[in-house]
Amino acid sequence: MPLSPADSRELLHLRDIALRGYLRKDGMLDIEARLTDTKTYGFANRDRGRIGAGEPLHGMSLRVTVDQGLTVRGAEAAMDATPHAICPGVAPNFARLEGLTIGRGFLKGAMERVGGTQGCTHLRELLQQVATVAIQTMFSVRAHKAAREGGETEDRWDIPTALLNSCHAYDENGPLVAAARERAAARTAAEA
Structure with a gap:
């Protein structure tokens, strides 16, 4: 807008x-x-x-x-x-x-x-x-x-800790961080 x-x-x-x-x-x-x-x-x-x-x-x-x-x-x-x-x-x-x-x-x-x-x-x-x-x-x-x-680049991108809570988008309790954590957990499970 x-x-x-x-x-x-x-x-x-x-x-x-x-x-x-x-x-x-x-x-x-x-x-x-x-x-x-x-x-x-x-x-x-x-x-x-x-x-x-x-x-x-x-x-x-x-x-x-x-x-x-x-x-x-x-x-x-x-x-x-x-x-x-x-x-x-x-x-x-x-x-x-x-x-x-x-x-x-x-x-x-x-x-x-x-x-x-x-x-x-x-x-x-x-x-x-x-x-x-x-x-x-x-x-x-x-x-x-x-x-x-x-x-693939998009699915592998993790949010660096330094960015957590640095702005609205990177709210540690928000949807972007939650999705990044889910991707990381899925990657860890697939690699195990």
Whole structure:
């Protein structure tokens, strides 16, 4: 169901975020995120002079490489458009994410390494989404492998414990979790 009709309005600010999950030939995953902010009008900027309508105020990218255990093996940031000339100076700090594992405590660990003045608010905002896309990409890797091997992917998918009670769909007392438990029990019985 779409949103309700909006009142008469004028578009002023656009934020576009794109995320992509890639399987590399070496078995690792590259998760790439791009954030672009634009305005529908031009305005003065102290460091850049003038930023025209549709010209990026923020144009920032982040690539996080993880192994199949979701441990960060590399991270790289690029800041192609920023409102202040000083901003790109923190891009190299995002390499500090190396060694963190995506899962419980990931964001806290990331904030310890690139929080506050050691990082960039906009790039840090992407980290939650990068983590989610890494997990979803890992599910895709497993499903893609099963499909290539002629196996079924839907019936074998179990709900990871970390997702239990994370949202309405994964309520531990709800129908999706109950169905997953039934499939797991049936698989266990068939394998015995």
